[in-house]
Amino acid sequence: xxxxxxxxxDINKILHYFEKDVVVIPTETVYGLAAAINNENALKNIxxxxxxxxxxxxxxxxxxxxxxxxxxxxxxxxxxEKIIENFWPGPISLLFKANKNxxxxxxxxLDTILVRMPDNKVILEIIEKLNIPLAAPSxxxxxxxxxxxxxxxxxxxxxxxxxxxxxxECRVGLESTVFTYLDSPAILRPGGICIEVLEKLIGEKINxxxxxxxxxxxxxxPGQKYKHYSPNNKFVLIISDSVNIEELVKEYxxxxxxxxxxxxxxxxxxxxxETIYLGNKPYEVAMNLFKGLRKLxxxxxxxxxxxxxxxxxxEAIMDRVKKAAHMII
Numbered sequence: 001x002x003x004x005x006x007x008x009x010d011i012n013k014i015l016h017y018f019e020k021d022v023v024v025i026p027t028e029t030v031y032g033l034a035a036a037i038n039n040e041n042a043l044k045n046i047x048x049x050x051x052x053x054x055x056x057x058x059x060x061x062x063x064x065x066x067x068x069x070x071x072x073x074x075x076x077x078x079x080x081e082k083i084i085e086n087f088w089p090g091p092i093s094l095l096f097k098a099n100k101n102x103x104x105x106x107x108x109x110l111d112t113i114l115v116r117m118p119d120n121k122v123i124l125e126i127i128e129k130l131n132i133p134l135a136a137p138s139x140x141x142x143x144x145x146x147x148x149x150x151x152x153x154x155x156x157x158x159x160x161x162x163x164x165x166x167x168x169e170c171r172v173g174l175e176s177t178v179f180t181y182l183d184s185p186a187i188l189r190p191g192g193i194c195i196e197v198l199e200k201l202i203g204e205k206i207n208x209x210x211x212x213x214x215x216x217x218x219x220x221x222p223g224q225k226y227k228h229y230s231p232n233n234k235f236v237l238i239i240s241d242s243v244n245i246e247e248l249v250k251e252y253x254x255x256x257x258x259x260x261x262x263x264x265x266x267x268x269x270x271x272x273x274e275t276i277y278l279g280n281k282p283y284e285v286a287m288n289l290f291k292g293l294r295k296l297x298x299x300x301x302x303x304x305x306x307x308x309x310x311x312x313x314x315e316a317i318m319d320r321v322k323k324a325a326h327m328i329i
Contacts, residue, residue: 003150003164006122011129017163018130022046024139024153025126026167027061027118029091029176029192030290031147032136033161034061037071043105043135049160052142057108057221058135059093059176060115063127068115071133072096079181079202086201089119091172091192095180095221106135114221116176120167138175145229145290145297145324148173152294173287174316178221179206188221190316192286208315229290229324231297237325238263238306248329249302256296258305260285274300282313289320 004014006026017023018036022045025034033050035042037060047054062068065084068076073096076084080094098113107113115133118124127134138146139153139161147153150166177191179198186207187195199206233256236248245265249255253272257265260278267273276292278285285308296303305321308314322328 001159001162001164003154003166006120006165006167009122009165011122011126014163014165015126015129018042018126018134021162022049024150024157024161024164025120025123025134025136026150026165026170027120027123027136028089028170029118029172029174030170031139031150031153032061032118032134033139033153033157034134034136036130036132037103037106037135038132040103040105043103046135046137047105049157050137050140050142052137054105055108056137056142057110057112057114058106058137059178060102060106060113061118061123061127061134061136062115063117063124063133067127067131067133068117071099071102071113071115073099077181079185082201083179083198084117087193088117089124090117091119091174091176092116093176093178095178095182095188097182112182114178122165122167143228143230145231145293146175148287148291152290155294169291171287173290174313174320177316190319192316194312195315196312229293229320230326231293231303231324233297233300234302234326235293235324236302236304237321237328238304240329243329245304249304252301254300254302256300256303258289258292258296258303260305260308262308263306278305282308282311282317286313286317289317293324 021042022035025032093114093116096113098107140147141156148170172192175191177193178189180186185204255273257275261280278288
């Protein structure tokens with residue numbers, strides 16, 4: 001196992017890792033577990049290391065429009081061209097018809113493919129030098145909170161991964177928005193680009209009923225079918241204003257509280273509480289959410305937080321905490 005900072009990284013000396021196996025990479029959203037899409041053994045190892053179901057497709061990362069065209073079928077839709085012009089590189093993935101030459105391990109057997117261009121200069125240079133896209137889901141054990149720093153990935157995979165590239169903390173902190181225009185404009189997963197911003201850009205109303213986007217029983221977007229983002233210890237999401245927090249936590253020895261701009265509870269048993277403040281604004285809460293969950297999960301028997309309004313980044317935050325929660329009250 002090797003850990004290397006991306007600062008002053010000699011890229012040519014680490015390219016061979018991608019030719020053999022998986023590599024943990026930083027992006028602006030969360031850390032990814034990456035494999036070249038022409039390396040079938042490495043692709044299968046992504047699923048193995050993550051304990052990821054094989055019907056959960058992988059998002060592909062490209063470094064150029066020319067590379068994008070090698071993995072899709074047909075022309076790039078005009079709406080996508082507008083999104084790419086404004087938000088690539090950046091935290092938005094687009095759904096295309098897949099080129100028939102793309103491994104079915106990447107697409108989970110579907111005829112569609114999710115593609116994005118990460119906003120990290122070093123990772124883009126690596127992809128460019130490899131001259132092959134990287135498949136890279138979040139670098140965490142399936143079902144657990146996503147990793148926003150390299151230590152989170154080491155905690156999950158340890159010696160199982162041969163190379164970790166350390167790019168510091170992720171500035172977005174949540175996975176990419178997943179958008180489609182293949183049928184009608186829809187967000188399949190909320191994320192780093194907000195629906196309000198996209199609607200203004202394309203001039204159309206966007207469907208946000210992302211939970212029903214599937215073919216048969218198979219989801220076409222990661223993060224929708226299976227339990228996701230959950231800590232090991234009990235995590236409670238409060239959405240009611242009438243919850244008695246003292247009563248809720250009285251049976252637990254150590255209580256963790258994720259506070260934010262709209263949730264600053266006072267607990268009498270302060271000596272048994274650990275509090276992490278996620279931020280004054282929705283984008284700060286998004287950036288710090290998974291980091292806070294992982295931190296409190298190390299020491300607390302129960303973790304509580306309260307929901308936020310769904311404007312702007314709030315939609316993505318609520319998507320994650322609802323999926324992560326063991327109880328919603």
